[in-house]
Amino acid sequence: MTASPEVLLNKLAxxxxxxxxxxxxxxxxxxxxxxxxxxxxxxxxxxxxxxxxQLIVFSRNTQELNIPEGLEVPWGDTLCKRxxxxxxxxxxxxxxxxxxxDAARLLGITTYLSEPVRxxxxxxxxxxxxxxxxKVPVRSDAMRLIKMFSQLIAHQLERERLMENLKKENEEFxxxxxxxxxxxxxxxxxxxNELTKMLARSDREGRxxxxxxxxxxxFKMINDTYxxxxxxxxxxxxxxxxx
Numbered sequence: 275m276t277a278s279p280e281v282l283l284n285k286l287a288x289x290x291x292x293x294x295x296x297x298x299x300x301x302x303x304x305x306x307x308x309x310x311x312x313x314x315x316x317x318x319x320x321x322x323x324x325x326x327x328q329l330i331v332f333s334r335n336t337q338e339l340n341i342p343e344g345l346e347v348p349w350g351d352t353l354c355k356r357x358x359x360x361x362x363x364x365x366x367x368x369x370x371x372x373x374x375x376d377a378a379r380l381l382g383i384t385t386y387l388s389e390p391v392r393x394x395x396x397x398x399x400x401x402x403x404x405x406x407x408x409k410v411p412v413r414s415d416a417m418r419l420i421k422m423f424s425q426l427i428a429h430q431l432e433r434e435r436l437m438e439n440l441k442k443e444n445e446e447f448x449x450x451x452x453x454x455x456x457x458x459x460x461x462x463x464x465x466x467n468e469l470t471k472m473l474a475r476s477d478r479e480g481r482x483x484x485x486x487x488x489x490x491x492x493f494k495m496i497n498d499t500y501x502x503x504x505x506x507x508x509x510x511x512x513x514x515x516x517x
Contacts, residue, residue: 297332299430303402303423304334310416313385313404315341318427320400321349328352331400339382339407347377354401357388364388364417366409385410387417389424394432402427 288302304316317333330345349355356372357363365371366385368378378386388403402424404412452464460468469485476483 296427296430296434300332300427301334303426304332307402307404307420307423308334308336310419311387311404311412312410313387313406313412314408315339315406316402316404317341317343318391318400318402319354321354321398323349323398326350328354328401337407339405341381341403341405351375351377353378353383353386353405354388354390354403357386358390358398358401363420364412366411381405382407384408385412387412387420389420391424391427391431393428393435399428399431 300318304318307316308314314337315333315335318331320329320331321327322329326349327346328349330341330343333341333343335341353368353372353375356375362371364387368375368383368386372378383405385406385408386403387405388401390398391400391402393399402420404420452467453459453461469483472483475481
């Protein structure tokens with residue numbers, strides 16, 4: 275099945291405008307890849323070099339060839355690794371090129387197209403692939419398109435990685451805003467926040483609130499007399515002595 279460049283561009287624009295996470299980007303791209311190449315299975319994988327494994331994360335199967343999601347195979351036996359090592363992104367004679375691949379033989383792959391998905395630091399994250407059980411010619415423009423798709427996926431992965439890092443940093447900043455950096459216990463801001471919640475709850479439930487203040491080891495006197503730096507030093511030594 276083929277589509278005009280205008281139709282493909284409109285579909286791609288819709289995908290990019292509506293995507294919210296990796297899956298919502300990849301699945302429509304797999305459909306577009308199938309449309310452009312005419313190959314019956316398109317799929318996205320991740321690679322775990324430490325475990326020497328490759329995992330099919332998302333796949334689209336439209337005919338007899340079935341590349342199932344969740345399938346995990348040894349990385350060293352995959353067509354993806356061979357394609358990367360040899361710089362061969364496409365072949366319609368898998369048996370002639372890589373006849374010793376157990377995974378390709380078991381799945382019945384004859385035509386194969388793939389592009390590595392690399393992060394900004396050039397680290398190999400996974401692959402974007404298309405395959406068919408029959409011999410299917412693939413045009414050069416389809417090869418350029420799969421390269422662009424792999425770059426879009428890499429940018430999405432980088433975006434999600436950045437958002438996750440920002441989320442962790444925000445959690446750390448929030449924690450520090452509510453904790454004393456020396457002792458790790460709740461600070462004055464946390465106390466006020468908690469008191470506000472407790473007082474509001476007591477008003478709703480008609481119950482009282484009991485509050486007690488403790489001057490621990492005279493730290494306030496040390497701070498007032500010698501300064502907060504001296505108090506911090508004394509507090510640190512006290513905590514170490516009780517560790």
